[in-house]
Amino acid sequence: MKRSFGERLFDGSNVVLMLLLSAVTLYPFLYVLIASISDPAWVVKMRGLIWYPHGFSLDSYKLVFDNPAILTGYGNTLLYVVAGTALNILMTSLGAYALSRQSVKWKNPVMFMIVFTMFFNGGLIPTYLLINNLGMLDSRWALIIPSAMSAYNLIIMRTAFQSVPISLEESAKLDGANDFTVLFRIILPLSMPVVAVMILFYGVSHWNSWFNALIYLRTRELYPLQLILREILITNSTDSMMTGVGGADKMPIGETIKYAAIIVATVPILLLYPFLQKYFVKGVMIGAVKG
Template identity: 65%
Template sequence: MYKKTWGEKVFDGSNYILLCLLVVVTLYPFIYVLMASLSDPKFVAQYRGLLLWPHGFTLNTYTFVFENPMIATGYRNTLFYVFAGTVINMLLTALGAYALSRRYLIGGTTIMILIVFTMFFSGGLIPTYLNVRNLGLLDSAWAIILPSAVNTFNLIVMRTAFRAVPESMEESAKIDGANDYTILFRIFIPLSLPVMAVILLFYLVQHWNSWFPALIYLRTRELFPIQLILREILIASSTDTMTAGNVAQLDQMPVGETIKYATIIIVTLPIVCVYPFLQKYFAKGIMVGAVKE
């Protein structure tokens, strides 16, 4: 049996301590926000220090949040952006990756160089805005979805995964009469599920956390995603619509503070619940992009 040296034990112990500290530093802000959202607003307004459990447990704050019609509207819009955007992202990324992964593609190397070029250089915010405006997408849901339809990094990762599929399988499928769409959806994608799951997670998180494109391209509040509503609540302190009918019950300022915490939990919780189901594919899938050809 291998016996660790004193130096190795010190090194391992230091790693454990460092990782535990990182876990505490990363997890505690979320715990604080959760406990504050479940605590009495007056207590939260006056309390200073660690908060590891709710004081004066109450769900009134969440009631105030869900009474705001913009929360429900923002959630509905975000779910649409996430679902429609992710479907378009995955479809276009898979089609592009499959075409670029074929070594017989004429001009494939040149196309890849041009695609990779966009990772380092872009037209900038103003040309992008003018492009979206000239396409007639301003103040529409498609202004959020179409400009970011394909992520270059995800395309490269998926292309690398598709290149790892043996060419003999593609040739056998063609002999049996399969076309490119059949080969892609019945051979390449099933054999690349870990990579597909990771890229799916990337696109889901991207759409769920996105707020800047909506701030730039949208003017109609009924199209705002939940993240933009959250920004208004946190930065602009726009909690009047939630507290206006409840001022007689509690002071508006303490309620406004706990409403911010409750809104953060409501916005963050869904993506936190989705992540564990895809996490097992994460390490295996993302390593594919590091494989050299």
Template identity: 70%
Template sequence: MPLQRTAGERLFDIGNALFMIVLSIATLYPFLYVLFASVSDPASFVQYRGILLKPLGFTIESYKMVFKNPMISLGYLNTLFYVGVGTALNILMTSLGAYCLSRQGLLWKNHMMMLIVITMFFSGGLIPTYLLVSGIGLMDSRWALIIPGAMSAYNMIIMRTAFQAVPVSLEESARLDGAGDLTILFRIVLPLSLPVLAVMVLFYGVGHWNAWFSAMIYLRTRDLWPLQLVMREILIQNATDNMMTSVGGGDRMPVGETIKYATIIVATVPILLLYPFLQKYFVKGVMIGAVKE
């Protein structure tokens, strides 16, 4: 027999549902505003004030101008390189470090973990990092955005905890068959840790996709700029003139406004498409790496 709910419990459920609806709307509306603004008629948009619930007219001229900008295409290619190569290196380095620290009987394991945890709270800062990157010859190089952040201590601890959940008997059986550590890692441990691996790909991939500050510090050649740095130039420095060569002088300001919103959509949608494929692993992967010890 189901338990009868009290009036207070029902009232709490209603209030909780209303709160979540309001929170969802508050979270979703900024993205919808940007989307509606990007396809709105520029002249109507700059004159409009208030909440935007639908496009003001409909035009995709702003998107055409964005894709005609060679820096957008080049920024996309650079970002795909940084995301692909950077995430692959991140996963490799994090997996190797996590596997070593998850093995029983590792000499000075606790001391190494303590040193790694210390780096999460204390760091040299921007100037020593800049001097290091400059000293090893990575300035104005793609690798300046990849090598310095090859491994995250936080992510390695999560992955280490997930690796500790793999039964030791599987490793012992593999060693009896002559398997070495690399074989055990890549053919046993990683395939059994797909949820946490998917979370690491998401964390590192989104980090590389959104990164712009390191590029601004270390890159001088514009052809190496990632998409986010190109977008920063368009949004903050109002660098839209090169996308409006065919627009008359009086129409440049309204078109420039909608170009900014179109640029945001172009830079945001690809990474949003990644979430549905990794979401089913997200909670499980984080919980595996967070609660088990």
């Protein structure tokens, strides 16, 4: 079909707009990457936009990886991401399955109470007192148990489970299957796109989480990577990484250490996205809330 001038203009405008949005989104990351591998003295003097590296130095990355706090934070964060995401998927799947079955009584009042928590909650102080009374203060459980399930993600997964034909469940139960068999061998395998999206949502949330660790943790050996990164960026605590650096070079290398730490903390979660991208749009659409 021959397209009109207005249609071509509209498509061209969309392309230009998306390219501009992509550039605005990508440039901050590119800026940090270029600054992290550039000459530290030049980075300190530079003002404005950066388009290419000036000089080349990986000293900042070496100092970052030589810092034991970074490696400990990495290990802690990986533990929180893996354990937390596994618990999130389990709890969300169990809740979504129960609330998506037609035979479950009182599911609408229960759903109302879950949605109610999205708008109203007890606040920080009651939550802190609860964590303390449960004996989870200054422990890894404080970063895993309280965030075991998201009401928003539960709604998405519940809607996805409702789209699975009820005849499959009925056939399985006629063959002697129980609810756990139906969930783990029928519902979840048929809902892998939305499960992949849940893994991405929960995983990114755990990876970027720092506030709960700041509130509930006191032992530095339990700190996640993002809390270590916060100390480096906000409190300027880079001196421990520069024990072998001369006095005149400490300020320039201290600035590039911040950029290198951002890259080190960001790249791993970026590498996860391409593996889940093919499920992302499909999973969100399957679990979309329908009126």
